[in-house]
Amino acid sequence: MGNYRVTYVILGILFTLMSGFVIFVGIMAKSTPAPMVYITMAMAVMSFCMAHLYPHFKQKDERMKLIREKGMFASYFAIIFYLLIFNIGIQFELLALTAAQLINILTALIICTVFISFVVYSKIY
Numbered sequence: 001m002g003n004y005r006v007t008y009v010i011l012g013i014l015f016t017l018m019s020g021f022v023i024f025v026g027i028m029a030k031s032t033p034a035p036m037v038y039i040t041m042a043m044a045v046m047s048f049c050m051a052h053l054y055p056h057f058k059q060k061d062e063r064m065k066l067i068r069e070k071g072m073f074a075s076y077f078a079i080i081f082y083l084l085i086f087n088i089g090i091q092f093e094l095l096a097l098t099a100a101q102l103i104n105i106l107t108a109l110i111i112c113t114v115f116i117s118f119v120v121y122s123k124i125y
Contacts, residue, residue: 004054005051005054005055006051008047008048008050008051008054009047009048009051011043011047012044012045012047012048012051013044015040015041015043015044015047016041016044018040019037019040019041019044022034022036022037022040023037035098035100035101035104036104038104038105038107038108039104039107039108039111041108042107042108042109042111042112043111045111045112045115045116046111046112046115049115049116049118049119050115052119052122053067053115053118053119053122056122063125066121066125067118067121067122067125068118070117070121070125071114071117071118071120071121072114072117074117074120074121075110075113075114075117078109078113078117079109079110079113082106082109082110082113083106086102086106090102
C-alpha cells in the first residue's frame with residue numbers, strides 16, 4: 001500500500017523540481033516561462049493529491065464513488081467559472097495570452113481543480 005504513495009510523492013517532487021527549473025530558466029532569460037511549466041506544476045499537484053487519495057481510491061466502495069462524484073460536480077462549476085473569466089478577460093483585452101498559453105493554463109487549472117476537490121471531499125466524507 002505505502003509503495004504507491006511513495007511513488008506518487010517522488011513523482012510530485014520530480015515534477016516540482018522540473019517546473020522550478022523551467023521557471024528559474026525563464027527568470028534568468030528575462031522572459032516568461034515556457035507554457036509547459038503550467039502543465040508540469042499541475043502534474044505535481046496531481047501526484048501529491050494522488051499520494052493522499054490512494055488509500056481512499058484503492059477501496060472500490062461507495063465512499064470512493066461519492067468522493068469522485070462530488071469532486072467532479074464541484075469541478076464542473078469551477079471550470080465554467082474559469083471559462084467565464086478567460087472569456088471576459090480576452091473580450092475586454094484584460095489578458096494578453098497566446099492560444100498555447102491559454103490552453104496550457106486552462107488545462108492546468110482543470111487538473112488542479114479536479115484533484116484538489118477530490119482531496120477536499122475525501123476529508124469531508
